[in-house]
Amino acid sequence: MDFRVWLKKITKNKWVKWIVIVITSILLFLVGLYISIYFGFFGKLPTTEDLSSIKQEQATQLLDKNGKLIGKYYIFDRQPVTFNDLPQHLIDALVATEDSRFYEHDGIDNISLMRVFVKNLILQDKSAGGGSTITLQLAKNLYGRKNYAMFSMLINKFKESIIAKRIEEIYSKNEILTLYLNTVPFSDNTYGIESASLKFFNKSVNELSKNEAATLVGTLKANTYYNPRLHLERCKGRRDVVLNQMVNYNYLSVDSLEYYTNQELKLDYRSFNHDVGVAPYFREEVKKQLLAILDSIKTPDGDSYNLYKDGLVVHTTLDYEMQEIAETAMKSHVSKLQHDFEASYGKKAPWNQNTKILKSVINNLPVVKRYKALGLSDSQIEDSLSLKRNVELFSWQGDTIRNISAIDSLRHYLKFLNTGMLSIEPSTGAVRTYIGGIDYRFFKYDHISQSERQVGSTFKPFVYTAAIEDGLDPCTYFSLNEVTYTNYNDWTPSNAGSKEEDPYINYTLENALSNSVNTISVKVLEKVGIPKVLEQVEKLGISKELPNKPSLALGVGEINLKELTGAYASYVNNSKAVKPFYITKIEDKFGNVIASFNPDVSKKQAFSNYTRQVMLEMMKSTVNKGTASRLRNTYGLNNAIAGKTGTTQHNRDGWFVALTPNLVTITWVGNDNHSIGFKSTAIGQGSNSALPIFAKFYQKLNKDKRFDKITNAKFETTTEDVLEDLSCEPTKRDGFIKRLFKKKNKKKKFN
Incomplete structure (x- = not known):
């Protein structure tokens, strides 16, 4: 059959016509759609x-x-x-x-x-x-x-x-x-x-x-x-x-x-x-720092940099491997300490009782304040807080999900000890490790950048520094006996420990500091004067206004951990304090440096080289035979270390300061709620609560050759005149005549 005849016959079929129409329509639709898309419709x-x-x-x-x-x-x-x-x-x-x-x-x-x-x-x-x-x-x-x-x-x-x-x-x-x-x-x-x-x-x-x-x-x-x-x-x-x-x-x-x-x-x-x-x-x-820095820097086009979108590269001072070691050491110790802490309280723990502490925490909740503003009664608020829901809870044994109320959750978190740990390079202030808390997921509060806590006995070296700088002989003897200061509400500072001390024994400054003797620290403060101590602290870069009273010697002032670390760096940094810093430079995504930062080291010495060496020797004694001696006899650390332990009133805070030639580390342990302290000094003292974190940290550093420059470093040789001035018997007992007329509990005014 002729093709044209066949085609004419086929096209007369209505179904074929419809198929052709449909296909043509689809093709026209697709072409039209494509063109409309191409031209931006x-x-x-x-x-x-x-x-x-x-x-x-x-x-x-x-x-x-x-x-x-x-x-x-x-x-x-x-x-x-x-x-x-x-x-x-x-x-x-x-x-x-x-x-x-x-x-x-x-x-x-x-x-x-x-x-x-x-x-x-x-x-x-x-x-x-x-x-x-x-x-x-x-x-x-x-x-x-x-x-x-x-x-x-x-x-x-x-x-x-x-x-x-x-x-x-x-x-x-x-x-x-x-x-x-x-x-x-x-x-x-x-x-x-x-x-x-x-x-x-x-x-x-x-x-x-x-x-x-x-x-x-x-x-x-x-x-x-x-x-x-x-x-x-x-x-x-x-x-x-x-x-x-x-x-x-x-x-x-x-x-x-x-x-x-x-x-x-x-x-x-x-x-x-x-x-x-x-x-x-x-x-x-x-x-936080980057957001502030980038706010003042413009791109070549005059726009602001976006931290989340612009592919910047931020170089920091942190040592990743050292940080991992520090975090492992912290978790190892604090998890065990938490167990001991809870066991010491038993069933009478303040977080398990309907105490003023728990009520105070509840009343400070933002949601409770909103409820009260709306006029809800106490019983209505309590009913609301008693509703149960599934909540993920932190635990050292592994996080769990439990069906509990808001009040139960508060009790759970109220019991946890927290921590802060900072390690810096003393010559620059470059931060090498930074632990702001035990777990950022559940505890957002940063105990390095945000917290201020009483520093306890870690303040004492500043008192002794001011005294030595003022001319006090390191071999000056002070009596252990207690003194009641009548012009300060009959305040009577005493020493830690339960045993009764011999009031006729006198300690040198070195022995008093290494054993953290409270009564002598207050006497040294009285000797040098509060104004000179406050002036010395200011030279060390501590800006916080501190109490102008005798208890200053025992560290009742609250100081930020970061400032405290920068101040302590002076003892291994030519008497110059530093400011801990985190960022060295910022690059854009093309590798161009858009900002760089230099160490902020004090240009002036906070005290003389003589004073620095004397204080360093005293803090070496703290580690070798004083309150931090468990570094040697329990943890077996033979490195060059000087240090100072610290414990605050009612055992609320435990501190440890570790000075090594190339690394300064401070650790703090305590409860976020200031009303909850350790049950006993045995558990809460700095040598038990804070020192082991550093000890375990340094044990691991010793085993890693990458850190040999830190762990193998030695302190400079102490000069002969310093060693000679410290070469005296650590204790001296009063003679018979002096004992005869000496009052065991002397009353006087604090000068």
Whole structure:
């Protein structure tokens, strides 16, 4: 039959006419839709110029002093790398799995794309996938998708195809792969291969093995479903699919397949969540400083830098490895101390009783204050706080979820001891370790930057420093006996311990300080005068206004741990105090330094070199034979260490100061509620509550050769005149005549 006759006959069939009309309509619709999208009817498309200068939000990286990543600040956890950083087996795994014809097409796989169109239009399958090349996925990663009233998938696919074409015109295949791997979302809200590699395997992308690379590529199919942290076995199965794809496309030999699929999938997960990981308190404090710093710096375009989006690199003073050791030491000791602390109180613990302490805490809750402002009665408020709900609770034995009330939760947290620990380089003030509390997730209050606590006996060296500087002979003897100061409400300072002391025994300054004798510290303060001590403290960089009364000698003043550490650095830093600092420089994402910071060391000596050596010898005695001697006899530390323990009134605070030639460390332990102290001095004294943290910390440093410059350092040789001035008997007993007329409990006015 003639073709024209056949065609004429066929076209007269009404069903054929309808099919032709439908197909023509669909084609016209698609063409019209494509044209309308191309000209921006569904939103402006990025131009070639826009695509040439793609700007992606990047996380700010926080590095330690050796360039190791401590943490990041971000909205999207993204950390870009270059093509040269990408191992070939990672690229092979990606291409084999996601886009096998990547090097052959121009951004669009037309056959696969048509399949998506048919599914979407004819089958109305809204979840229709497939047909997506790496370039199309990149377009989606860069510009996202919008929801439209109809044909959302189709419209978005058209938009992505236009963008993909433009990307292919501008960038090489290698550049497209780099852009893709820097923007693609992985599991746990992670963007980009470098961030994923660091999070799941704690290594940079260029260190990924074939096994690890295949694992991460496998998660791209469904990053929640194949999250390796949550579904390891499922993820391993997907990894094997990727390895098989690599074999199918000749990126991996068949012989190698069995070897890699039989490998165990091991994660080295490292969360960059702001509340967890190494040094969370440090990261939070640095963030506060960065926000203030960046507020005063402008970009070359005159805009403000954005901490969360601009990919800055912040170099800090922290030592990552040392910080890890410090945190381990803290957890080891405080967890045990917490057990002893609770056991000492037994059933009569203040947090278990309906005491004034608990009521005070409840009344200070913001929600209770709001209820009272609304006029609710006490019983109504109590009923509200008694409602139970599932709450995650901190525990040293492992966090738990319990169904408890707000009051129960308060009781739970009221019992916990907390801590602060700071280590600095004494010559500069550079912070090497920073522990602001026991767990940042549950205890946000920072005991280094925010807290001020009574410093107890750690204040005594400042009193003795002022006295030596004022000319007091180090071998001056002071009596142990108690004195009642009538002009201060008959205040009678006494010494720690239950045994009755011989009032006729006299101590030298060195013996009194190393044994932390309260009665003598007050007498030394009286001898030198309160004004001179306050003046000396001010020279040491402590700005807090302190009590102008005799109890100053016993450390009743509240001082910030950071200032205290900077002041103590003077004893191993040529008598010059320092200000602890955290940031050395800030770079933009191109490596340009936009801000740098130098150590803030006092230009003037706070006291003479003679005084410094005398005080250092006294604090060496504290460690060698005084209140800190358990460093030697219990923990076996033979390093060059000087120090001072401290315990405050009612055993509320325990302190330990450790001075070594190249590291100054101060630790504090106590309850956040000032009304709750340790049950006994035996548990709460600084040598038991705070000292062991430093001891365990230093034990671990001793075992690590990386810290030999710190642990093997020696104090300078003490001069002959200092040693001669200290060469006297540590104690002297009053003679018979003096004992005959000496009052055991003398009353006098404090001068």
